Amino acid sequence: MTKMNNKNKIFIDKLRSSGLRPTNQRVEISKFLFNRKKTFHFTVEELKSSMNLKRQKKISTATFYNTVHALKSAGHLKEFSLENNTSCYDTNITSHHHFFDNGKVIDIKSDKITFQKLPEAPKGKKIKNVEVVIRLENNN
Amino acid sequence: MTKMNNKNKIFIDKLRSSGLRPTNQRVEISKFLFNRKKTFHFTVEELKSSMNLKRQKKISTATFYNTVHALKSAGHLKEFSLENNTSCYDTNITSHHHFFDNGKVIDIKSDKITFQKLPEAPKGKKIKNVEVVIRLENNN
DNA sequence: ACATACTTTAGAATAATTATAAAGTAGTTA
DNA sequence: TAACTACTTTATAATTATTCTAAAGTATGT
Known part of the structure; x- marks a missing residue:
C-alpha cells in the first residue's frame, strides 16, 4: 500500500489498533465488516465464502482467521459460541x-x-x- | 443383560426413555453421569477419558457420543457451548x-x-x- | 532503494465430531 | 430355550472447524 486513500482511514485504524499492518486483504476485510449500517453476525467460514465469491483472487483461510482474531482481541468484534461448535462474531461490540x-x-x-x-x-x-x-x- | 438388578433401574430408565437399549456400556455411562449428588459438567472427551482410565476394556468414542446425544435429546442432559468450540453437558437439567x-x-x-x-x-x-x-x- | 520484520498463501496438522460397516447383543417369538 | 431380527459396539475412515508451517511476497523505517 504505497498510497492509502483517506476514505479507508477508519478501516485502516481498526487494523492498526489491532496491531495489524493494513495490507490489501486486511483493508478489504475490515471494510467488508465495518462499512455497514446494521450489525453483522458471521462465522469465519461465512465471511470467507461471501467475500471470496465475488473475487478473482481469493483471500486465504488463514488470513481471514488471523484478521478476525486480531480484530476481536482488540475489541473491534465480539465473539460468541453457537450451538454447533462454531465461533460467531458480531460487529456490535x-x-x-x-x-x-x-x-x-x-x-x-x-x-x-x-x-x-x-x-x-x-x-x-x-x-x-x-x-x-x-x-x-x-x-x- | 439377561438379568438387570433393581438398583440400576433409575439409570436404565433414563436410557429407555431416551430410546436406548440398556447395554452394559450405556448403563455404566448412565450411572457415571447420574449416580452423584452434585451437578456434573463435562465434555464428551472428558467423560470418555475419565471413564476409560479405570477400565481394562475401553468404551468406544462413538458410544459416548451416541449415548450423550440421546440422553440430551430426551432432556436428561443440558447442552451449552464453551468458548473453545466444544459442547459441554450439564446433569442439572x-x-x-x-x-x-x-x-x-x-x-x-x-x-x-x-x-x-x-x-x-x-x-x-x-x-x-x-x-x-x-x-x-x-x-x- | 534497502533491509527487515511482518504477511500471505497453500497445504499439512489437529481437534472435535460424525459416518461406515462388520461383528456382537438385546428382546421377541415360537 | 433356539433362533431371528433389529439395534449396538467398535475400529477406523471421513468431516468440519481451526491452527500451524514454511516459502514467497510486502509494508515501513532509514
Whole structure:
C-alpha cells in the first residue's frame, strides 16, 4: 500500500489498533465488516465464502482467521459460541444480548433487559460481563 | 443383560426413555453421569477419558457420543457451548444459569437471577428459555 | 532503494465430531 | 430355550472447524 486513500482511514485504524499492518486483504476485510449500517453476525467460514465469491483472487483461510482474531482481541468484534461448535462474531461490540431463533441470531439492545436480582461473584472474583440468550420457538 | 438388578433401574430408565437399549456400556455411562449428588459438567472427551482410565476394556468414542446425544435429546442432559468450540453437558437439567470463570463452569440457581424487564418475542415466536452467563475475572 | 520484520498463501496438522460397516447383543417369538 | 431380527459396539475412515508451517511476497523505517 504505497498510497492509502483517506476514505479507508477508519478501516485502516481498526487494523492498526489491532496491531495489524493494513495490507490489501486486511483493508478489504475490515471494510467488508465495518462499512455497514446494521450489525453483522458471521462465522469465519461465512465471511470467507461471501467475500471470496465475488473475487478473482481469493483471500486465504488463514488470513481471514488471523484478521478476525486480531480484530476481536482488540475489541473491534465480539465473539460468541453457537450451538454447533462454531465461533460467531458480531460487529456490535456494545454490551448487548441475543435472541437465538433456530440458528438465526438477533441482537437485543442492552436496555431491553434489566435485572431485579443478580448473584454476587465468588470471593476473589468480580463480574466481567453478563450475557443473556433468549431462545425462541414458533408460536403454534 | 439377561438379568438387570433393581438398583440400576433409575439409570436404565433414563436410557429407555431416551430410546436406548440398556447395554452394559450405556448403563455404566448412565450411572457415571447420574449416580452423584452434585451437578456434573463435562465434555464428551472428558467423560470418555475419565471413564476409560479405570477400565481394562475401553468404551468406544462413538458410544459416548451416541449415548450423550440421546440422553440430551430426551432432556436428561443440558447442552451449552464453551468458548473453545466444544459442547459441554450439564446433569442439572433444571432451568438455571452459569458463571464462566476461565473455562470453569459454575451453576447459578435459577432463583438467584430475576429480571425487571425482558423483551417481547418477535411476532410468531415465543420464548423457549432464557439463559444467563456471568463471566468472571480476578479481583485484583 | 534497502533491509527487515511482518504477511500471505497453500497445504499439512489437529481437534472435535460424525459416518461406515462388520461383528456382537438385546428382546421377541415360537 | 433356539433362533431371528433389529439395534449396538467398535475400529477406523471421513468431516468440519481451526491452527500451524514454511516459502514467497510486502509494508515501513532509514
